[in-house]
Amino acid sequence: MVPDKSYSEIVKIIQSARERAFYRVNEELIEMYLQVGKYISANSRDAAYGDAYVEGLADFFAKNYPELKGFTRRGLYRMRQFYELYGEDEKVSPLVTQLSWTNHLIIMSSCKTAEERYFYMALCAKERYSKRELARQIDSAYYERYMLSQKPTPPAIAEAKRSTSNVFLDTYTLEFLDVPEIVSEKDLQKSIIKNLKNFILEIGKDFSFVGEEYRLQVGGHDYFIDLLFYHRGLSCLVAFELKIDEFKPEYVGKMNLYLEALDREVKKPNENPSVGVILCAKKDDEVVEYALSRSLSPTMVSEYKLKLIDKNLLQKKLKEYVELAASEENSKPTET
Numbered sequence: 001m002v003p004d005k006s007y008s009e010i011v012k013i014i015q016s017a018r019e020r021a022f023y024r025v026n027e028e029l030i031e032m033y034l035q036v037g038k039y040i041s042a043n044s045r046d047a048a049y050g051d052a053y054v055e056g057l058a059d060f061f062a063k064n065y066p067e068l069k070g071f072t073r074r075g076l077y078r079m080r081q082f083y084e085l086y087g088e089d090e091k092v093s094p095l096v097t098q099l100s101w102t103n104h105l106i107i108m109s110s111c112k113t114a115e116e117r118y119f120y121m122a123l124c125a126k127e128r129y130s131k132r133e134l135a136r137q138i139d140s141a142y143y144e145r146y147m148l149s150q151k152p153t154p155p156a157i158a159e160a161k162r163s164t165s166n167v168f169l170d171t172y173t174l175e176f177l178d179v180p181e182i183v184s185e186k187d188l189q190k191s192i193i194k195n196l197k198n199f200i201l202e203i204g205k206d207f208s209f210v211g212e213e214y215r216l217q218v219g220g221h222d223y224f225i226d227l228l229f230y231h232r233g234l235s236c237l238v239a240f241e242l243k244i245d246e247f248k249p250e251y252v253g254k255m256n257l258y259l260e261a262l263d264r265e266v267k268k269p270n271e272n273p274s275v276g277v278i279l280c281a282k283k284d285d286e287v288v289e290y291a292l293s294r295s296l297s298p299t300m301v302s303e304y305k306l307k308l309i310d311k312n313l314l315q316k317k318l319k320e321y322v323e324l325a326a327s328e329e330n331s332k333p334t335e336t
Contacts, residue, residue, distance in 0.1 A: 027097040030104070034096070037083030040076060054080070081108060085117070092118055098125040103134050110138045119143050127205045136201065140173045144314035151321050154289035163298040164275055167234060172202055172279065172304045179306060182281075188242045189213075189226050206233045214239075216261040225258055236272040237262050240279055247283040247301050249291040259297040273297070279304050 044053040058073040065071070082104060086092050095118075099107075103124055111117040120143065124134055149170040153161065161168070176198040177191045192199045193212055200207050207229045214228040227240040239258050243251065255276040262274040276299040288301045 023098075026100060029101060030097045030099070033079045033101060034083050034087055036076075037079035037081070038087055040080040041083050041087075044080065078105060078108070085114075092121060095121045095125050100131070102131045103129065106131060106134055106138065110135075111143075116143050119146070133201055136176075136198075139311075140175070140202075140308055141311040141314045144311065144318045145169050145171055145173070145309075147318050148314065148321065151325075154285065156289050156292040156295070157285065157301075160292060160298055160300055164300060165234065167204065167206075167231065168277060168300040168302060170302055171309070172302055173308055174199070174202065174304050174306055175308045176202075177306060181306065182244050185226070185242050185244050188244055192227065192242070203229075204231075206231050207238065208232065210237070216258065216265065218257065218261050223258065223261070225262075228262075231275070234272060234275065235270075237267060237274040238277060239274060240277045243278065243280040245281055247278065247280040247288060247291075249287065251278050251280075251301075252291045252295050252299060255299050256295060256297050259299070276300070277302060 040054060040057070044051075054076050055073055058071065058076055061068055061071040085108065086096050096104075099121060107117050107120050107124070111120060120134065120138065123129070123137070123142075127133075129137065146169060149161075149168075150166065152158070174192070176195050177188075179187075179191060182188045182191070189212060196209060200209070208231075210228040210230055212227055214225040216223045216225065225239045226242045229238045229240065230236070231238050239255065239262065241251065241255055241258075255278060259274045259276050267274060274297070276297060278299065278301045280301065280303055283301050283303055292299060292301070
């Protein structure tokens with residue numbers, strides 16, 4: 001009897017070849033849209049003549065090549081926009097063919113600035129988002145939340161961010177739990193486990209789930225970590241503690257115990273020291289700073305929201321932060 005393992009190896013070969021073929025086809029497709037967009041852009045620069053040219057081209061395709069999908073008036077305008085946004089941009093050129101056309105359309109229609117478009121292109125290429133996943137990240141204002149998480153913070157918080165390569169956000173949106181409120185930490189834990197795929201999408205696809213209520217034995221006592229993950233990029237275990245109230249300083253002491261136990265008993269020699277994330281309903285950064293200032297283990301304190309945050313509000317906050325940072329930079333004395 002041939003072992004099943006040999007069959008699974010063949011399946012892996014087939015799947016790998018199919019994936020390479022898909023990405024090759026996608027690359028050719030995106031290159032085609034760029035070339036078509038370049039041609040349309042060059043031939044429709046005249047404002048009065050431009051719309052007529054695109055409409056005439058759309059009619060030509062409809063009459064002579066009805067089997068070619070996507071070459072409608074709207075589709076051709078999108079191709080022209082695609083080229084004019086990215087065709088001559090060396091910064092984004094390595095990313096352009098890594099995304100599907102559908103994801104490009106979502107980004108072009110949803111993002112207002114070049115910086116935001118580049119952010120989602122890079123994120124999409126790294127995480128290999130589906131169109132649903134990408135749309136969710138944009139709807140949840142992931143870009144704004146990420147950028148606001150990079151603003152200057154007190155020293156202890158800044159050090160925690162630096163030591164974890166800025167992987168973690170200040171605020172996580174858990175709207176996918178679809179609950180008006182959480183009445184207990186156990187309920188929050190169960191809801192996250194039930195929606196684990198969406199939770200990993202929110203925190204990042206480099207996370208691999210290890211277990212819930214992960215048992216640690218210290219002396220004669222048993223302790224249980226709410227959620228334990230492994231992060232591929234950081235090469236370390238990540239312990240999540242879930243709190244339904246405001247952050248309290250004593251949470252850090254408990255997390256330090258967990259991280260020390262993980263490093264002594266669970267961490268492998270080739271892995272980096274474990275990291276902790278205390279996920280609270282709200283937090284006061286000044287209290288967090290004091291609590292973390294003497295902590296020896298890398299620990300992040302983040303908030304969670306059960307509803308999507310008003311994107312316009314986040315955009316306003318980000319604009320204010322960028323303007324303030326630019327003002328402070330301009331006010332610095334110049335060196336002579």
